[in-house]
Amino acid sequence: MRRIEAVNDLVIKFANINGTGSASANNMFAKAVFRLGVPVCAKNIFPSNIQGLPTWYEVRVNEKGYLGRRGGVDLMVATNGQTMKDDYHEVLSGGYFFYDSSKPLPPGFKRDDIHCIGIPLTQITIQEYSDPRQRQLFKNIIYVGALAYLLDMEFEVFKDGVKAQFKGKEKLITPNIHALELGYQYAQQHYPDVCGLSIQRRDLNEDKILIDGNSATGLGALYAGATVAGWYPITPSTSVVEAFEKYCKRMRIDPADGRKNYAILQAEDELAAMGMVIGANWNGARAFTATSGPGVSLMSEFLGLAYFAEIPAVLVDVQRAGPSTGMPTRTQQSDVLAAAYASHGDTRHVLLIPSDPKECFDLTADAFDLAESLQTPVIILSDLDLGMNDTISDSLEWDDGRQYKRGKVLSAEELDNMTARWGRYKDVDNDGVGYRTYPGTHPTKGSFFTRGSSHDEYAAYTESSEAYVRSMERLDKKWETAKTMVPAPIANQSKNQSKVGVLFYGTSTHATLEAIDQMKQQGAIVDGLQLRAFPFNKDVEAFIDSHEQVFVVEQNRDAQMKTLLINELQTQPQKLLSILNYDGMPITADFITECMQQALTQLKVTPLHSDTAKRRG
């Protein structure tokens, strides 16, 4: 029988029942891979439920550093009877099926192309432990120990991991290591040389961290000087504010009196959360909120106010599968249009789109500078896959010389020194951005009335058509300014090498980059460009213009980014070809490659052949 043989290039999937402690055991495994210096990313595929339903954890180990999903499972760790049949069939031919052999496999598990590895997890725990809760928890640790053996992993790394994890709770260290050893020894005795997969030490994680995007986003807000967060719990965004609070508790307590240099308020709903953010920003504090699609719908009213009254606001949208409640614990990139055009009337919002935890940190910090410089809401479009899963990322860095860009805000002294009459919405610098004042700045100067109704340059209510049109046109001019300030897209090549290109953004980035490499291995060159912001920087239009066909890879049904590109740029719609994945699972490289190949064959478009590219040097 064929056996999948691979070193540092494999996919392991854990099938568990949620609420049984499997998440921390699985995390222990992923972290051990990371500590062996091998790139790893883990996808937690979980139900909208607290206990008892199926949950999976898919770990991709890849020393080339590909971080997206590959597709296919080489080794399944099946501990959930509810899904065992499906899990069994998901294993690739030549792959491995690891199961709890306390009971024999039921009839119907008759594949002859995979290798079964049965370890009596339940029996071992019954022999070893009397407390049912311990039996449950250590069952998970035992299979991690068995994997350590099966995958030739250094056992010391697991021991060190346990020691680090339970620092401060020392009495838990010995029993956890014991459970690891139980699994390791059983596998060693019963399954020597069965598994052809192997994870071997490398040195590829220098300066890397293994972190979830939401933690990085929360840290970005803290480093950017956010002091107020109004929020309403919603999966998958909740851990953004939780991370912000966790680190604020460590680093934002006033040493003199022990009081908090921040305020986090759980609002009654998303409307109120956004209202708090707007009120605080209006009053000169950096404030933000985090939500997901349903929250964006509710916040739309306020986003229109902030757009029209020109109040900075930072909103983190960790997208999930919609519409409506949709699949609340599955990922999607389906709020692109809802966020870009949130609210009634002519409104457009700045979007920043991170693809990995480092970008979550950097773009969140940038969002506050942009929101205040442009005096408008800035929405960070993350998603569940990025927000809640642990991914290898470059370390987070803060330039200590960096200064917050607070935008055009007049001090009392500046108001005193003004010679011309000040108007809150006067376009003095011809960039569409006026000068604002914080409440309480000056006893007699600089007060104004903020409103969502039409107003003139001096913030006075007006129903004059001319004044209204002037202010709408100035907002448009500000939009032009925004194009020069948002982060530029990142090209995958120094200059065009093909007449076929591919655009991608956010969490579609990693799988697409891998697909580009796969295409290249098959002899086809495709140029890539990672979008990072809306409005589109001029490089985006240039990229589309300079290619005959451009794929747009995204994780929604309706090709929302493609719609946005067609709507906002002078581009021919037929040039753009969508590659869409919207089943709630992170997109895979195999899928993208397959779509590109099919489309190019159908269209009879031949991308520049890699041999030709080589010849041209």
Place this chain on the structure above:
Amino acid sequence: MSYLRPNFRHPDLKTNEIGYTKADYEGGLSTLCAGCGHDSIGASILQACFELSIEPHRVAKLSGIGCSSKTPAYFLGASHGFNSVHGRMPSVATGANLANRDLIYLGVSGDGDTASIGMGQFAHVVRRNLNMVYVVMNNGCYGLTKGQDSATADKGSASKKGAPNPYEGIDLCEMAIQLGAGFVARSFSGDKQQLTPLIKAAMSHQGFALIDVVSPCVTFNNNAASTKSYDFVREHSEATGTFDFVPMKDEIITQYNAGDTEEVTLHDGSVVHLHKMSKELKLNDRSSAMHEIERYKSKGQILTGLLYLDPLTPDTHELLGTTDKALNSLTETQLCPGNAALQSINESFR
């Protein structure tokens, strides 16, 4: 009502302790209907700020949408104002207050803005005890959309349109007491003598202060069958008592009969004296306040004046444990932990 206001001011206009005249507290011209109760409330707010010697720029005025919510443009022109969205003023005020606890927050809302579309936000700003004065200009109808009944219209009351309201009216004062407000009062736009000291006391109170002011809509809800008309309120209201507000720095000279007067010292040292008409009312007793409001209601009367006062309720900042300094005054050095700290965080993710 649009009218012209002469620029001339008497050269000997009285100044307050900080040297401001009443003119310094004026705002833009009102565009409300002639005789609108809301303008009288605005005048009382102006008077209260003048008498308290509050610097106008230390006040932030916030409102929602509706006739009432337009009024902040008509007083305290040197204050920043924020006319937000319908029913959402409480959350904007909350964010503003979190950002800078040193200003005085004056929220102005209406009965539609508060008791219907904004009911959720109203309830939650009360239970968080945000340090603000929340004035409801309550006319029982939607003025700006031409007189539909609002949720505070009394059952059976009929506006100019004529059909009696079939639904139960919401009593915002009872709600606020139940939800933990420290200062709850009801007044009448036609009774400046009562309203002005109530606003002064509310501004001195630390925590959430509600003043529900019945303010007749002269255009749509001032007819004989309405319980929010000038005539009805004048004939059917009874005050909890006459009311004195003594700022902290003033010596208390008046003598009152013991038993009839309740005296409460506010957080800033000011003292409130209530000379009670109703001896049943105990100011810091929720059930007594609720009982008295309902007792008068059952007689077909409106109980006005100070209804409930507990000066010791901790406000949102106290509940959250935020710093005494305004959060918007913290410097980058205080806010940004720097790269060295970030490197140790990185280490925890390895």
